[in-house]
Amino acid sequence: MKLETSEYVAGFDEALEMVLHWAVPIEKTGVERLALLDCVDRVLAEDVAADRDQPPFARSARDGFAVRAADAVAGAELVVAGLVRAGEQWGGPALVRGSAIEIMTGAPIPDGADAVVMVEHVEQAAGRVRMVAGRSLRSGENVVPRGCEARAGDVVLRAGSVMKGAEIALAAACGRASLDVFRRPRVAIVATGDELVGIDAVPEPQQIRNSNSYGLAALADEAGGEAVRFPVARDERAALNATVRAARGCELLLLSGGVSMGKYDLVEEVLRSLGAEFFFTGVKMQPGKPVVFGRLPARDGLREQFFFGLPGNPVSTQVTFCCFVAPLLRAISGSGEVSPRFVQATLAEDVEAKPGLMRVLPARLTSDRTKAEVRLVPWQGSGDMAAHARSNCYAVLPPDQKCSRGDVISLLLR
Numbered sequence: 001m002k003l004e005t006s007e008y009v010a011g012f013d014e015a016l017e018m019v020l021h022w023a024v025p026i027e028k029t030g031v032e033r034l035a036l037l038d039c040v041d042r043v044l045a046e047d048v049a050a051d052r053d054q055p056p057f058a059r060s061a062r063d064g065f066a067v068r069a070a071d072a073v074a075g076a077e078l079v080v081a082g083l084v085r086a087g088e089q090w091g092g093p094a095l096v097r098g099s100a101i102e103i104m105t106g107a108p109i110p111d112g113a114d115a116v117v118m119v120e121h122v123e124q125a126a127g128r129v130r131m132v133a134g135r136s137l138r139s140g141e142n143v144v145p146r147g148c149e150a151r152a153g154d155v156v157l158r159a160g161s162v163m164k165g166a167e168i169a170l171a172a173a174c175g176r177a178s179l180d181v182f183r184r185p186r187v188a189i190v191a192t193g194d195e196l197v198g199i200d201a202v203p204e205p206q207q208i209r210n211s212n213s214y215g216l217a218a219l220a221d222e223a224g225g226e227a228v229r230f231p232v233a234r235d236e237r238a239a240l241n242a243t244v245r246a247a248r249g250c251e252l253l254l255l256s257g258g259v260s261m262g263k264y265d266l267v268e269e270v271l272r273s274l275g276a277e278f279f280f281t282g283v284k285m286q287p288g289k290p291v292v293f294g295r296l297p298a299r300d301g302l303r304e305q306f307f308f309g310l311p312g313n314p315v316s317t318q319v320t321f322c323c324f325v326a327p328l329l330r331a332i333s334g335s336g337e338v339s340p341r342f343v344q345a346t347l348a349e350d351v352e353a354k355p356g357l358m359r360v361l362p363a364r365l366t367s368d369r370t371k372a373e374v375r376l377v378p379w380q381g382s383g384d385m386a387a388h389a390r391s392n393c394y395a396v397l398p399p400d401q402k403c404s405r406g407d408v409i410s411l412l413l414r
C-alpha cells in the first residue's frame with residue numbers, strides 16, 4: 001500500500017527556492033590536483049593569484065610609433081630613433097622631445113614615451129613621421145599601463161569558478177600548469193520499472209529501453225557530477241530497497257520512475273522506510289508534477305544523502321533535472337554559480353492558459369543580433385523524446401495566463 005503521509009506539492013518558484021536553500025552549504029567532496037587542460041569544465045578548489053603584474057610592463061596596444069603625445073601635433077615632424085618589437089626591451093636612450101620610436105603591438109613602451117600613434121595615422125618619409133591631417137593623440141592613448149589588469153598577488157580566479165576557456169587562459173597566463181579542483185561528486189542513477197530493458201537488448205513489444213539512465217548520466221556529467229549507473233530496480237519493495245542501499249555511497253541519488261499514483265509506484269514508500277525526509281513530493285508544473293526531493297539521514301557510517309525521485313516519462317525526467325537537480329549538483333560540485341539560467345525572449349505564437357501549473361515546455365529559440373524569438377516545439381506529451389531533441393530550451397509559462405504572440409517570456413536554457 002502507498003503511504004499517504006506528509007505529501008507536499010510545492011509551487012514552482014517555491015520548489016526552486018527550496019532546492020537553492022540546500023544548494024548552498026554542502027560539504028565538498030575533496031580536492032584533486034590536475035594538469036591544466038584536464039581541468040576543463042571542472043570546478044576550481046583554490047584561489048589563483050597573478051604571479052606578476054598584468055600586463056607586466058606598459059604595453060603598446062597598436063603597431064605604430066611611441067611618442068610624447070604633446071609632440072604629436074598636426075604638422076610636426078618626428079625623427080624615428082629606432083624600432084622595438086614584441087619580446088624586446090628598448091635598449092636605446094629614453095625618448096626625447098621631437099622623436100619617435102617605431103613599436104609593434106605587445107612591445108614595452110620605451111621610457112619617455114606616453115602614447116602610441118597608429119601606423120595608419122602617420123605619413124612616413126626619410127626616417128621621419130608626421131601625424132596625418134585631422135588626427136590628434138592623447139597622453140596614454142594606445143598604451144596599456146603596467147598592472148592595470150591585475151597586480152602581482154591579486155586573486156584573479158576564485159575557488160568555485162568553472163574552468164572554461166577564459167579561466168584556463170588566465171590560469172595559463174599566471175604560470176599555472178596544474179590546479180586544485182574539486183573531485184566530481186558521484187551521482188547514483190537508479191531507473192525503476194518492470195518494463196525496462198537494457199539498450200543493447202531486443203525488447204519484447206511491451207518492453208521499453210532504459211533511456212533515462214543514459215540521459216541522466218549525460219546531464220549529471222554536464223552539471224559537474226560523475227554518473228554511476230546502477231542496474232534497473234524492479235517495481236518491488238525489496239529490490240528497490242537493496243538498490244537504494246547500494247547507492248548510498250554516492251553524494252547524490254537520482255531515481256527515475258515510480259513516483260506517481262500507480263500501484264507499483266513504490267519509490268516514496270521505500271525512501272520513507274529508510275528514514276527519508278521529504279522537502280516536496282510534487283511540484284505544480286507540467287511536465288514533471290510528480291517530482292520528489294528529499295534527504296536520507298546519516299546512518300550506519302554513511303553520510304546524509306540528498307535524493308530526487310524524477311518522473312519516469314523521459315521529457316519530465318530531463319525537465320525536472322534541469323530545473324532542480326542541476327542547481328543542487330552544481331552546488332555539491334563546488335561551483336559558485338548554481339541557479340538555473342533564465343533568459344527572456346519574444347514569443348512567436350499564442351499559447352492558451354493552463355490552470356494551476358507552471359509549464360516548462362520544450363521550445364526552440366532562434367536569434368539574430370537584434371532579436372531572440374521562441375516557439376514551442378509541437379509534441380505528443382512528456383514521453384516524446386523526438387520532439388524534446390528538436391528543442392534547444394524550455395519556455396517557462398506561468399499558470400493561468402494566456403500568452404500572446406509578441407509577449408516577452410522566460411526561457412530556461414538547456
Ligand SMILES: Nc1nc2c(c(=O)[nH]1)N[C@H]1C(S)=C(S)[C@@H](COP(=O)(O)OP(=O)(O)OC[C@H]3O[C@@H](n4cnc5c(N)ncnc54)[C@H](O)[C@@H]3O)O[C@H]1N2
Nearest residue numbers: 191208209210211212257258259260261265311312313316
Ligand atoms: N493517476 C495518475 N496517473 C499519473 C499521474 C497522476 O498524477 N495521476 N501523473 C502522470 C505524470 S504527470 C507522470 S510524469 C507519470 C510519472 O510516472 P512515474 O514517475 O511513476 O513513472 P512510470 O509510471 O514508471 O513511467 C512513466 C512512463 O515513463 C516510461 N519510463 C519510465 N522509466 C523509463 C526509463 N528509465 N527509460 C525510458 N522510459 C521510461 C515508462 O515506460 C512510462 O511510459 O505518471 C503519470 N500518471
Ligand code: MOO
Nearest residue numbers: 287288289316382
Ligand atoms: O507531468 Mo508528467 O511529468 O507530464 O508526464
